[in-house]
Amino acid sequence: MAYVSAALVLVGLVAAVNLLLTFGIVRRLREQTAELAALRAGGGAPVMPDNDVAYPAGTPLDQFITTDVDGVAVSSTTLGSRPLVGFFSPHCLPCKEQLPAFVEHARTRPGGRDGVLAVVVGTAEETAEVVRQLRAVARVVTEPDQGQVQRAFGVTGFPGFILVEDGVVAASNFLLGAVAEHDTAAQPAAG
Template identity: 55%
Template structure:
């Protein structure tokens, strides 16, 4: 028996099996890449997963802003805009300039805008510095009381409130700005 022929055949079979596994891995990587692209663009997320859906009653909460003021839903006016951010969230960083610009031009000023940053004060410091000129800012741990009241399940999350109910919630800032612009003239 020729051992070199058997060894060559065995190496060829192993190479073929390895090639099949490699094609499988490449196929799964392509699927994962497509799924990640959907998530980053917002296509894979359902609006109901970001926070309470439209029409839902917002839970009770109390918090303290970074400048020591008490924060509760009834202290934010009749139609507040609420944004939820995380320091480690890439989409939060991408949508932050749009949120800041809209908040700066929104009637009612910073007293009608609540920005909630999930994280430690040290982690949140950069976001707080950017948000504080245009919003009342609360820093709380992940799944803190404000996040629980709005049933936030991802970042960023934006919620328009009418009274004690969600008017619209979404992770897409453009749709929130559109709804907010339509609602505010009716309120003023």
């Protein structure tokens, strides 16, 4: 009889621990669902201290040299004094959602495609459609994950948008709107 009582107490304790863990998981899933809904709705993401996807404003740009999809050399010095840089992954839903806005902003930006760099991460087959959309408005580079251009900008996620002014990051964010506002506000002073 003592064994049965001990077994019942043990099963009860295991069930109680399981219930507590389940409540914790459900709470975390609710938080993540709310964060995802905010991102998809386009209303800014929750403000977090580590929401940068690239080097923060004020960081000097690291040097890099690569070749774009047209076979032309691209480096940190050939982008001009105020390049806009976008990082995309063909498997990233937020990248697909923000791509048309990036193309439109790049199309209306003074200086044409030479002042805009788009970096698409993946294989040639994976990146073909994104490259096709970007090619008319930007110099496009494709590279594997954690390639040299991503490392030069400190990119840790996608999409990533960076505005560089005189070799220093002026703005960076995973939302184009934040960087585009800074870019548009600085254009009359630069133009």
